[in-house]
Amino acid sequence: MKRIRQTAVRTERNRAGRSKVKHAIRNFREAVAGNAEGLAETLKNTVAELNKAASKGVIPAKRASRKISRLTRLLNSVEG
Numbered sequence: 355m356k357r358i359r360q361t362a363v364r365t366e367r368n369r370a371g372r373s374k375v376k377h378a379i380r381n382f383r384e385a386v387a388g389n390a391e392g393l394a395e396t397l398k399n400t401v402a403e404l405n406k407a408a409s410k411g412v413i414p415a416k417r418a419s420r421k422i423s424r425l426t427r428l429l430n431s432v433e434g
Contacts, residue, residue, distance in 0.1 A: 371412035378403040382425060386432055397429050 378400040385396045401422050408418035 368412050371407045371410060375403050375407045375413065379421065379425070383428075386428060393429055393432065397425060400425060 382393075382396050382400045384390075385393055390396075404413075404418040404422055407413045408415045
């Protein structure tokens with residue numbers, strides 16, 4: 355019984371963490387597409403969310419690193 359409750363809590367926590375990451379990535383990509391100001395700051399917030407999710411085990415660390423790399427390359431291609 356306790357295991358079921360623990361799993362439910364962890365599942366909900368992980369789902370919320372993944373949702374935060376997805377929203378952060380989506381907001382950054384929309385900012386890039388809309389030529390919005392403050393792209394570096396938006397990327398900084400997105401990287402923070404990815405690192406937080408990776409440190410808590412919500413997503414694998416290598417996945418977070420890969421996404422950070424790709425988003426940074428996207429920013430550099432737009433600004434460059």
